[in-house]
Amino acid sequence: MTARHPNGFRFSDEFIKKWTNALIITLFVVTGVGVALGLASDADAAPSWLGEAAVVVIVIGVVGPILASAVLGGEAIRKGGGVIGLLFTAGFVAGGAGKGFEIPWLMWTGGVVAALGVLSFWVIGWIAKVPMYIGLPRAHGKVIQRKDSPPRDYFGGDDPRLRVKRPRRGSGGSRRR
Known part of the structure; x- marks a missing residue:
């Protein structure tokens, strides 16, 4: 049985933080592009399809990051x-x-x-x-x-990068004599 990260997740805090930030930025940027397209569709010379494109981009900008975060969140557990x-x-x-x-x-x-x-x-x-x-x-x-006991991997397949690494003998540090 492999060890889980101390907070109970399969992924490291750095991995979770990196993806959380990327998905939040994606949500705001893509949704902002959709809003900009929607505002541009109100112009007199705008093509008729621009409004529908704005709706599609806004939906993708919201649903895409929610889907990715929900799937990654489930996999983290x-x-x-x-x-x-x-x-x-x-x-x-x-x-x-x-x-x-x-x-x-x-x-x-x-x-x-x-x-x-x-x-x-x-x-x-x-x-x-x-x-x-x-x-x-x-x-x-x-x-x-x-908190009844430390988190254990009941499900199998933890990320090997989260395993506790023990120092090798003879690699620096103090030695017993």
């Missing part, structure tokens, strides 16, 4: 946990599409699927002993994390 992120995002998109196109059964089905995705994240997070927040982390939110 458990190998194969990205399926739960895909489930959550599919429910999110289906609910939004159902509301937008006025299809009540799709909206409700999407909401139920998204809720099952969130519940599944909590279940695998509880098993893996990762910190989970109720509220916002730095705004007096409550942190829930199992």
